[in-house]
Structures are given as structure tokens and as C-alpha cells.
Amino acid sequence: MRVSTEHFLQQAHERFAVQDHYGAVHLLDEILESGRRFADVYHPRGLCLSLLGQPEKASEEFDRSLVVNARYIDAQIHRGVILAELGRSAEADASFQQAAALGQTGPGGFSRPVASRLANLHAELGDAYAEIGAAAESIHEYQRAVGLGPDFHDLRYRLAWLLLEAGRPLEAREELERIVAAQPMFGDAAATLGLAHYLSGDATGAQEIWADCLRQRPGNARVGAYLAMAKRLGS
Template sequence: MDDTLKQALALGRGYYLKKEYGLAEQYLTQVVEHNQSFADVYNMLGVIYHDQGQYQKALRAFEAALRINPGYTDAALNLAVTYNDTGKYKEAQETYRHALSRSGASHGKLDRFVQGKLANMYAEIGDVYLSSGMYPEAIEEYRRALALGPAFVDIRAKLAGALRDAGQREAAIAEYEEVVRQSPTYVPARLNLGLSLYAAGRKEDATKQWQRVLEISPGNRNAEMYLQMS
């Protein structure tokens, strides 16, 4: 590789790390026009295209990175996320599984970073099902996400909401209670826990939750309204 291309590669990587994607794209594109052997360059371009909303170009870039280096976990994860963003959920899951099967993680154990990305992917699929009123499917995806990220309280709160909307009130209460146990100051969960308790006829317990919200967030309008109406 000549000095001009080396400089373009260095500049492209530098701008990419600073998230100056417009400048990074110019130099990284220059690199791949002359040398197609850098998997990380294609991965960086994929991230840039994804950020721009050019999902098809992002898919091609991540796929190119994986052709050069089939064991490139970051590229595989980015490809899976892009599949997910374009509604290709089956391909997203298959890509994740393939990436994990090639990783150096012990059998049955995943890298924490991979676990988090996979959990969020399942949660996003759950969101799609939930928005379509497909509660059993949403609940299943949220449970898959929590199996990988049990401390993700935002996902657990989504599961609780899906259970509530599916008519599984007691299960929803149990999940909301777990959320506030893990994150006592998570106001949205306490508000919804109060509503679920109130719907279950447990007015005193509901009141305690809303009063606690006001201790955490003085002047919270929702909590004040619920207390006035209860």
C-alpha cells in the first residue's frame, strides 16, 4: 500500500473515531476504491451508512467485511442490527447465532457486550409485536431479552406492560415490583405499578407507590393526578 493510501486510511480511521462521519466516509471510500482487503474499513463504512439511514449500503458493507473476515464479530453484530432495522428478523437472529458460534466464548457463555446487543435486539422485536397488538409474541421476545440481560429494567418494564395489556395483571405486578426492587428510583415503573395495583383493588398499596414517586420526583403531575383520583 502506497503512502497516499496509508494516509487516507489513517485519516479515515481518525475521523471515524471522532464521529466525523462525513469526512471519514470520503477517506475510507478512497481506500476501498484501491484496496478491498480491509475488513475494518468496510465495517466503519457500514456504521456510517447505517447512521445516514442508507441501510442497503450498510448491509453490503458489513457483508463485505464478513467475506474478508468471517470471524469479525463486530461486523456480524452490526449486520444483525441492520437486518433488524430493515425488518429482516430471521436473518438478524441467524447472523447473531453465527457470530456467537464462531466466537471464542465458552459453550453456554456469551461475551457481556454481545449479550447486551442480543438482548436489545430481542427487545426491539418485542416492541414490533407489541405495537401490532401481538401480546404473546411480544412477551416471549421480552423474556428472551431478559434471559440475556436480567438487569435491563427498561426491558423488564416493557414486559410488565405487555403482560398487563394481555390481561395478566398479577404477572405484570410481579414484574413491576422486580423493576422497582432493582431500580428504586425508576419513576415510570412505580407509576405503572401503582396503576396495576389500583386495578387489582389494592388501593392502599397503589397510594404508597405514588407517594414514593413524589418523594423521588416532587411535583410529578402523573402521581399527583393518580392520588387525587384514587
């Protein structure tokens, strides 16, 4: 995550600690409004909404968190708690069972919680490299992170952007295709996949992907901006 995102997230955690749940939600919304989508934003937002007596909305936030990172154990557990409160017992049990399964051994022989922590450490180091303009080192750390957790789609998404920013759109396409294949509802990844196609010289493929994005979410401002760019550049 970028420094500004970490700043807002830290402030949100501080608000949560003093039970200012509305304040925490406001800070988390600041991150989402900037166009960034992280499991670690949706999950605490869901917690706040549940404590504010909005279980349905809380459940939706936990779902969004799991779309980004299907191995997020806490999100699965809290999703199960909320679903149980809503009387959706079968779904709650399935969520708890999934959380238990995630605690088994993951890539590299590490337990999933350990793999997740290690992946986040690599990501933090990658962000530090990115801050000083060391693109190759930043990409390498993110590649190590996703190697520990192939389903850590929030980290893979960040890796894809690092590759795009480094002028490596073909590699970015590969990462984004993996995300979209695993999580078709990850709309930002699909829109960025279109951009990766465009930047790698496949304007036709980009247009097709963006058209599909608009069918799923009409009025998508981000996709509209990409299409306007392509039109202005004559693609």
C-alpha cells in the first residue's frame, strides 16, 4: 500500500480503538474514494458497520474483502459471525469451515497465517523500494509476496500496477488475467487489464474488455476515462 493509504488506515484503526466507528468509516471511505481497493480496507469497514448496527452492509464489506483476498481468515470469521446473526446458518457454517481450512499449510510449507504475514512484509519492503524509485527491487519483492500466496489478489493487483509503471505491460497482463480468472467481480482488475492490453499495443482487445466492464457496471467513470483517452489518441 502507498504511504497515504497507510496513513488513512492507521488513523482509521486509531478511531476504531476509541470506538469512533463513524470516524473510522469516514477515513476508510477516503481510501476507497481514491480508487484503491484493499482487503485491509473492506474488512475493518465491515467491522465498523457491524458495530453500528448495519449487519447487511457489514456482510457486503466482508464479501468485498474476500473478493480481493480469498485467504483472509479474519474476514471469513467475521463474515460467519454476521451471517449467523442474520439467521443464515448454512452460509455462516460454510464461512467458518472455510476459515478453518485456510489455517492449513499453504505455499512454501508455511501455514496460511504465516504466509500472509510474510507476504505482507515483502509487500511493505516493495513499497519502500517503490518510494525511492527502485522499480526492479519493488517488483521483485511483490513477486515474492504473491509467490507465498497465489490468492492474495490485492498484492497481485499492486504488482500489476508496478509492472505497468515500469513499462512492462505484457507481464502486467499476465498478473491481471490471473486475478480476473479467479475473481471475475474484481472490477478494478478487469479495467486495468484493459489498460494493460492498450499499453501493450492491443487496442482492440482493450476496447472489448472495457465494453464488458461497462456491461457489468454501466457508468464506470474509470473505464469511461480510459475510453476517452483511447478515442482522443485515435485508437
